[in-house]
Amino acid sequence: MTSVLIVDDELFIVELYRDILQLRGYKIVGTAFDGEEAVRKYGANSEKPDVIIMDHRMPVMNGVQATREIIKMNPKQKVIFVSADVMVEKEAREAGAIDFLPKPFRMDDLIEKMQKVSAR
Amino acid sequence: MKKNTARNSEQKFAYYMDLLSHDVLNNNQAVLGYLELILAAGGVDKTTRKYAQKAVSHIRTSTILVDNVKRLMVTREMDSSELKPTNLIVALNSAEREVVRMFPDRKVVVKIPSKISEMLVVGDGAASDLVLNLLVSMVRLDPSEAITLEFKLSEVSVRGKDWLQLTLEDPTAHMPKMAKDMPIEDAYQEDSSIAVKMVGILYCKMMAGLLGGGFEVRELNNKAEPKGAVFVTTLLKAGEP
Numbered sequence: 001m002t003s004v005l006i007v008d009d010e011l012f013i014v015e016l017y018r019d020i021l022q023l024r025g026y027k028i029v030g031t032a033f034d035g036e037e038a039v040r041k042y043g044a045n046s047e048k049p050d051v052i053i054m055d056h057r058m059p060v061m062n063g064v065q066a067t068r069e070i071i072k073m074n075p076k077q078k079v080i081f082v083s084a085d086v087m088v089e090k091e092a093r094e095a096g097a098i099d100f101l102p103k104p105f106r107m108d109d110l111i112e113k114m115q116k117v118s119a120r
Numbered sequence: 121m122k123k124n125t126a127r128n129s130e131q132k133f134a135y136y137m138d139l140l141s142h143d144v145l146n147n148n149q150a151v152l153g154y155l156e157l158i159l160a161a162g163g164v165d166k167t168t169r170k171y172a173q174k175a176v177s178h179i180r181t182s183t184i185l186v187d188n189v190k191r192l193m194v195t196r197e198m199d200s201s202e203l204k205p206t207n208l209i210v211a212l213n214s215a216e217r218e219v220v221r222m223f224p225d226r227k228v229v230v231k232i233p234s235k236i237s238e239m240l241v242v243g244d245g246a247a248s249d250l251v252l253n254l255l256v257s258m259v260r261l262d263p264s265e266a267i268t269l270e271f272k273l274s275e276v277s278v279r280g281k282d283w284l285q286l287t288l289e290d291p292t293a294h295m296p297k298m299a300k301d302m303p304i305e306d307a308y309q310e311d312s313s314i315a316v317k318m319v320g321i322l323y324c325k326m327m328a329g330l331l332g333g334g335f336e337v338r339e340l341n342n343k344a345e346p347k348g349a350v351f352v353t354t355l356l357k358a359g360e361p
Contacts, residue, residue, distance in 0.1 A: 010146055012146075013146060013149060016150050016154065019153075019154075020156075057142060084141075084146060085142070086245070103149045104152045104179070106152070107156040107160070
């Protein structure tokens with residue numbers, strides 16, 4: 001079962017991702033509400049998630065910075081960037097995100113990206 | 121000093137617009153996601169499914185409207201020389217997929233010239249948004265269950281520059297009365313309760329202008345009613361001085 005860490009500052013978005021992903025058989029191993037919390041949790045857990053779903057515009061540390069920090073710890077970590085800020089796609093990919101999904105997305109688009117990324 | 125203050129005020133305004141748009145998109149995400157979860161749940165009856173699908177379509181429209189506001193804010197600050205080239209054929213194919221998904225309760229067919237694989241125009245992401253808005257605006261003018269839209273491309277040379285003319289035809293669309301009665305630009309002068317009826321068309325006109333091109337609407341002139349509609353968009357080919 002593919003494990004997922006969800007990072008987004010909006011509780012209702014985190015809950016939505018959890019509902020969608022659990023319905024489709026993914027295992028949610030953690031949630032974080034800002035980039036710094038995501039980096040801290042990622043570093044502290046010995047078992048790493050298969051995929052991280054990362055928002056961009058968050059307090060304390062944004063998604064691009066958090067992705068950069070996580071990739072520094074583990075260059076093979078798969079991060080799917082999900083953001084309403086489409087202009088940030090290039091920066092997110094340069095930071096190490098493997099894919100980008102603009103908000104709002106269709107459920108099938110998220111699952112398709114998850115499958116594609118998990119298979120790599 | 122006064123100029124700086126005006127600029128600061130405008131920057132602040134753009135900043136709040138951006139924050140609000142971001143929040144709307146997050147909320148649209150939640151509504152769209154839960155509607156899809158309702159549709160995916162077992163035991164949904166036919167009527168509930170139909171209503172949920174219609175709501176999904178409107179959420180997509182709402183998102184396009186927010187994107188349009190954001191795009192206008194960004195593009196109005198730019199000179200067309202700052203815009204990167206974009207492949208119009210890729211934009212047409214992407215918009216075709218999107219518009220078909222936006223109207224799941226209708227049968228929308230979009231014909232795209234198949235022999236051309238690349239046609240670079242000035243416009244960056246704004247040109248792609250414009251193409252999607254052309255399709256959505258045309259579908260909204262057509263009450264039919266089954267809609268066939270056709271894109272045609274031609275190259276024209278005006279005032280020593282090469283332009284690309286993108287024509288979108290729909291033989292079953294109903295032209296808005298006001299678009300028949302007056303030049304589109306005059307709609308800006310009208311009561312907004314009238315202009316709002318053709319906001320999609322007005323947006324296309326404004327965006328095509330910001331990209332350095334043009335936009336016109338006319339009847340297709342079918343012999344019977346409805347007369348159908350044609351959108352003619354002119355975009356500057358990339359690489360032109």
